[in-house]
Amino acid sequence: MTTSDVHSKPTGAPPPPPPAEITYSGQYSVNPLADVSFLKMCAMLPSVLARIGRLSWQTDRQAVRLLIACQIVTGVSAAVLLAATARAMGPVLAAGSAAARLQGALPALLVIALAAAMNRLAGAVATYAERRITPLLTSETDSTLVEAVCRVEAAAYAQDGFSDRQEAAEMGVVRTHVMVTDAQRFMSSLIRLITAGSVLSLLSLMMLPLLLLAVLPAGFGAVLTARVDYQIHYANISDRNVRGMMRWWATASQYGDEVRANSMTDYLVYWYRALSDRCDRRNLAAAPRTLRISLLSALAGGGFLLATWGALAWLAVTGRIEPAIAATAVIAVQTALAALSQVVINCAAVFHTSLYLNDMQSFLDEAAARAPRRGPREVSGPVEQIRLDEVVYQYPGKDKPAVDGISLTLERGQILAIVGANGSGKSTLTRLLTGIYLPDKGKVTWNGCDLADTDPATVWRLTGLVPQDFARWPLRVRENITLGQPRTHDDAPVWEAIDAVGLREAVEDLPNGLDSLQARDIWGGVEFSGGQWQREACARALYRKPELLILDEPTSQMDPRGEHQVFERIKAIATDRITIMVTHRLENTKIADHIIVLEDGRISEQGHYEDLVHCGGTFAELLALSQDR
Ligand SMILES: Nc1ncnc2c1ncn2[C@@H]1O[C@H](COP(=O)(O)OP(=O)(O)OP(=O)(O)O)[C@@H](O)[C@H]1O
Structure with missing residues (x-):
């Protein structure tokens, strides 16, 4: 992937730089449709319809049966309607009084009315069946997508294009809202078309090919x-993805203070508009192409349509068909034309949907391929030892490893502190220790089990992590603490975790205590301060009573009282687990049994606090700097 800035010419004050344009190389740089022929595109339709049918069948079999029954009724009633029309035309066009002619046509007219009523009824029931399928199907597809993303190896997020493929797949979810309707309409118009076409070919064989020629150009044009449209959509994926992220960052209330007090609004709005403009420009550039396609297909279709009507008139005028048959043929042509244009419109819609469904499916396949497959071994507590042997990890697209040949042994009861400059690899090391990432080289073992061969769920069941950027879940206080390990029937352990981080008073002050919803943007929701949120994140990890407790800058937002309380607690419970603390506040490493200092992904120094303070290395330097005020 590459990014480039496009600068406009300066006039007076320098203009703000526009957002970087993202272009991909490799597999995602190629539009999958670029080399697909028209015929191949049409040939995709049956498999798409089959896929929609399969998904619908899995969702609600009864509704699918109802839909099929409605299609049959639609076809039969359309055939009956046309046949009865032909029969009614004889008496209607015969000589005699209007009353007599009407009386002669009455039985056929009653059949027409009945057939029309059945047709409407089938339409209404089909809509009901669709409405039973679509919401369930959409929710299921949406949930499948969310689950697939949640379950991929965390390393997939760092892969170029992964998030854009996800954005493209989201469109597939959006299209599931309409795909059953489109497919249903396509099938019923196809049935009407086949019926009207069959009746017409019975009346005059010559009419059918002409009719087909009249509508085929429109079909060609629609596809x-x-x-x-899809090409534009494909070209816009990255910009839309970035714009979607920026929209959230710019409008989320938790960043509102930063946006306003740092006068970011103008630039953010400019930035958002610039991305929208870029998408619009691509859309506008395509407009002349779509106009050309529409005009040419309308011209060709119109020519053939004129020929159809001309042929019908010629047949009637030269007496080759009777007036009653000619009148029925007019109705059959009208019916077939209406059905054909519906077939074309809905065929294009189904085709359009298929493109997005393909994106969704290929993303789901990719996500499935990236789901952890590490082997059947299981780790269980107590965890006596965690070892790293010559572990190396390099992020995709980076030219050097973030962790570069680290070996380490951690024993139960030990507190390890990891320190080092920004970007030295501390957080990456914790991801490797917990098996969130697997090393490119070397191995990580828990009680002798190599994490590469171990079911990660069994490892994460024993882990408690307070990350640097912890989530502020819009849930109740209770769920915010128990999330990941819900024990909803007994609040005593929840209060124990709350007490451990000194949060009881704040929770008791909330209008509904543990039941208070922590979502300030939702009516009735409450909000904690930054430090209180962080205490809650620590309480969440402590509640798990983990075998491995990892705290990445756990007290950065806490007041000294809170910080002291949390560290006292960590010390008090340390004997029953392995504890790892990542921090820039070097004074806090006094509680550690062992400290490692990272530089460029390697251990540059290690030892106890007192040893490192006096050995004149990086630790001593950083400590001196932190005290130099
Ligand atoms: N998701 C990622 N994708 C690509 N590179 C990453 C990713 N996360 C971290 N890195 C890179 O890996 C290196 C180590 O990052 P890491 O977050 O482990 O450092 P750190 O020591 O925890 O830093 P800090 O003290 O700032 O939290 C950095 O060069 C960083 O740019």
Whole structure:
């Protein structure tokens, strides 16, 4: 992936730099449709319809049966309607009084009315069946996508294009809202078309090919237009993805203070508009192409349509068909034309949907391929030892490893502190220790089990992590503490964790105590301060009573009282677990049994606090700097 800035010419004050344009190399740089022919695109339709049918069947079999029954009724009633029309035309066009002619046509007219009523009824029931399928199908597809993303190896997030593929897949979810309707409409118009076409070919064989020729150009045009739309959609994926992220950051209330007090609003709005403009420009650039396609297809279709009507008139005028048959043929042509244009419109819609469904499916396949497959071994407590042997990890696209050949042994009861400059690899090391990432070289073992061969769920069941950027879950206080390990029937352990971080008073002050919803943007929601949120994140990790407790800058937002309390607690419970603390506040490492100092992904110094303070190395230097005020 590459990014480039496009600068406009300066006029007076320098203009703000526009957002970087993202272009991909490799597999994602190629639009999957670029080399697909029109015929191949049409040939994709049956498999798409089959896929929609399969998904619908899995969702609600009864509704699918109902839909099929409605299609059959639609077809039969359309055939009956046309046949009865032909029968009614004889008496209607015969000589005699209007009353007599009407009386002669009455039985056929009653059949027409009945067939029309059945047709409407089938339409209404089909809509009901669709409405039973679509919400469930959409929710299921949406949940499948969310689950797939939640379950991939964390390393996948760092892969170029992964998040854009996810954005493209989201469109597949959006299209599931309409895909059953489109497919249903396509099938019923196809059935109407086949019926009207069959009746017409019975009346005059010559009419059918002409009719087909009249509508085929429109079909051709609709599919080509869908292809152009998809090309634009494909070109806009990255910009839309970034714009979607920026929209959230710019409008989320928790960043509102920063946005306002740092006068970021103008630039953010400019930035957002610049991305929208870029998407719009691509859309506008495609407009002449779609106009050309529409005009040419309308011209060709119109020519053939004129020929159809001309042929019908010629047949009637030259007496080759009777007036009653000619009148029925007019109705059959009208019916077939209406059905054909519906077939074309819905065929293009189904085709369009298939493109997005393909994106979704390929993302789901990719996510499934990236789901952890590490082997069947299981780790269980107590965890006596965690070892790293010559562990190396390099992020995709980086030219040097973030962790570079680290070996370490941690024993139960030990507190390890990891320190080092920004970017020295501390957080990456904790990800390797917990098996969130697997090393490129070397191995990490828990009680002798190599994490590369171990079911990660069994490892994470024994882990408690307070990350640097912890989430502020919009849940109740109770769930915010028990999330990941819910024990909802007994609040005593929840209060124990709350007490451990000194948060009881704050929780008791909330209008509904543990039941208070921590989502300030939702009506009735409450909000903690930054430090209180951090105490809660620590309480969440302590509540798990983990075998491995990792705290990455756990007290950075806490007041001294809170910080002291948390460290006292960590010391008090340390004997039953392995504890790792990542921190820039070097004074806090006094509680550690062992400290490692990282530089460029390697251990540059290690030992106890007193040893490192006096050995004149990086630790001593950093400590001196932190005290130099
Ligand atoms: N998701 C990621 N994708 C690509 N590179 C990453 C990613 N996360 C970290 N890095 C890179 O890996 C290196 C180590 O980062 P890491 O977050 O482990 O450092 P750290 O010591 O925890 O830093 P800090 O003290 O700032 O938290 C850095 O060069 C960083 O740019």
